[in-house]
Amino acid sequence: MTDNNLSNEAFIQQLFQQNAEQQTFSHENSEAFVDTVMKPLRRQLWLRTAVLSVMAGLSSLILAFQLVPVINILSDSYNWLSFQTISINWELVLIPGSIAILGMTFLLMLDHSTDQ
Amino acid sequence: MKKPDDKELIARVIATQDTQAFEALVWRNQHLVRNWLRQLSGDIGMADDLAQETFIKAWSKLHTFRGEGNFRSWLMKIAYTNFLQAKRQQFQQYRVLQEASQMEADKDSSGEESAGLDLQKYLAVLNTEERACLILNYAYGYSHREISILTELPLGTVKSNIRRGTVRIRDKFNITGTP
Numbered sequence: 001m002t003d004n005n006l007s008n009e010a011f012i013q014q015l016f017q018q019n020a021e022q023q024t025f026s027h028e029n030s031e032a033f034v035d036t037v038m039k040p041l042r043r044q045l046w047l048r049t050a051v052l053s054v055m056a057g058l059s060s061l062i063l064a065f066q067l068v069p070v071i072n073i074l075s076d077s078y079n080w081l082s083f084q085t086i087s088i089n090w091e092l093v094l095i096p097g098s099i100a101i102l103g104m105t106f107l108l109m110l111d112h113s114t115d116q
Numbered sequence: 117m118k119k120p121d122d123k124e125l126i127a128r129v130i131a132t133q134d135t136q137a138f139e140a141l142v143w144r145n146q147h148l149v150r151n152w153l154r155q156l157s158g159d160i161g162m163a164d165d166l167a168q169e170t171f172i173k174a175w176s177k178l179h180t181f182r183g184e185g186n187f188r189s190w191l192m193k194i195a196y197t198n199f200l201q202a203k204r205q206q207f208q209q210y211r212v213l214q215e216a217s218q219m220e221a222d223k224d225s226s227g228e229e230s231a232g233l234d235l236q237k238y239l240a241v242l243n244t245e246e247r248a249c250l251i252l253n254y255a256y257g258y259s260h261r262e263i264s265i266l267t268e269l270p271l272g273t274v275k276s277n278i279r280r281g282t283v284r285i286r287d288k289f290n291i292t293g294t295p
Binding site: 018019024036 | 133135138139142143146147150164167168171172175235238250251254255282283285286
């Protein structure tokens, strides 16, 4: 290595050392930056938890509805929460509902895996 | 009470998505990532935006951190990749910025020496790879091998980037001795 290279390396080292002392952030500045990072993450986490809670609630409800006829058969009393008297075709509600829930779960899982 | 180290905080984030643990990691490492990106881009606004993206990516990719290497190096690698992607996406805008920096550097080098040492003025004459290698080597004390891993450049390229970068600064600013 030539003398010229050595002096240049020393110069570069000094340049970076002096600059390193200047590169500090105030507490307020750091706090604002951390807030900017954490806000969307907390929102994302909160939203995911909320969606999952709603889905879990809906799934439980659908499961409960699906269990009702079974319970009716088992108890041999078709009058208990007698669905037959209600003019709604439950199959039309439950089947698309279940498909929608499964679809949402799949999309959420897909979203989670693409995040990672 | 002893403060938890980085590995402990990472484990908490992976296990329970603990936002407080991640916030502590951001506090500890934000100055490093922001400085690294400021030195790379020469633009405070762009650097802070990229630093924010870096931490958001780190949050979602934290499970891929195996804990074998240094967490700081892992973050700096994400930041560097982010910077390269942003540079590619905004090539036109970035070129204008580079040209402006270049013009600033030319103006400063042709005039009288400023009282302080302005690092950005010198770094502006380097290309991205040279700049990254030089900063990692001199500002963060990384070895050539570590730089090679972080930047995904071959070891020989890292060495020649550092050599070429120092020579380019010397030639551009006509440095013949220590200041």
